[in-house]
Amino acid sequence: MVRYDILIEDTGETYRCAETRSLLEGMEALGRKGIPVGCRNGGCGVCKVQVTEGSYVARVMSREHVSEEDEREGRVLACRVRPTSDVHLTVIGKMKKSVVRGVETAGAPTSHST
Template identity: 55%
Template sequence: MKHEILIEDTGERFACDEQETVLNGMARLGRKGIPVGCRGGGCGVCKVQVTSGDYRTTRTMSRQHVSQDEQEHGTVLACCIQAQGSLSLKVVGKLHKAVCKGLMPLAPTQALGSHMTL
């Protein structure tokens, strides 16, 4: 089953199968600069904060990159989660710099009204 993922920072939306990681779905956007790193939870370049929606964790995240407290508050590595429903997320750290490079910040209503579904 596919679920819609919203990147709040850019207003972009993409479909993500519940059997794939959110990072793999995000990479299909085809945008240059989306760092994919190790894809195993060790490098920390795909850090996101899930602001709404359900997901499951597929592997252990390096505590060097995501503390227990951060994880409890929705900050996770996109390579380590699978959507179990529609998700809204914000990009953090190195991923934020890559995804938002050259973009003007969106007002909250603009982000909700934008659609880009794959």
Template identity: 65%
Template sequence: MTVADTGEAFRCGEHETLLAGMERLGKRGIPVGCRGGGCGVCKVRIESGAFSARAMSREHVSAEEEGAGIVLACRVKPLSDIRLAVLGQMKKKVCA
């Protein structure tokens, strides 16, 4: 997986969420919130790659957004190499 905003790359198995895999990066990467799909802090756009997604709060990700690859990293598992961009409200703090 590659975070386009920072250039950070790391391994994330298909058994773990993108957020769980990225937490190994420390402060550089996807912001960490509730880890359960309810807060929207880990909102990202999948730029390339395949993934599976569990249900996420429609308050933070609409059906249209999800169809366009905008998801919550805590609810998504990779099925291939992934390239993503951080969209969440804390982007400035982790990508500055």
């Protein structure tokens, strides 16, 4: 089975994804985080990502969440695409704020008031 390296640019997280799994399934199978998880079937749009590098095979996606232009430009649902090479992506779905906020707060110094 062929596996590809997937980089979530927002968090710096990387994981290996088998060619038989969607980008979302591969992330979940390894217990990783970075791409928000919703319905897992393309109906909610929560896992929308921008593929910035690499190639993939896409299954049918709801036009409510991914327009034809989006798809041509690499804006896809992570639950509906399987990698065919190493992939770099950024999160652009509805839950992007929670992904980016987690990274920003993880590296920020904490302050305590007395």
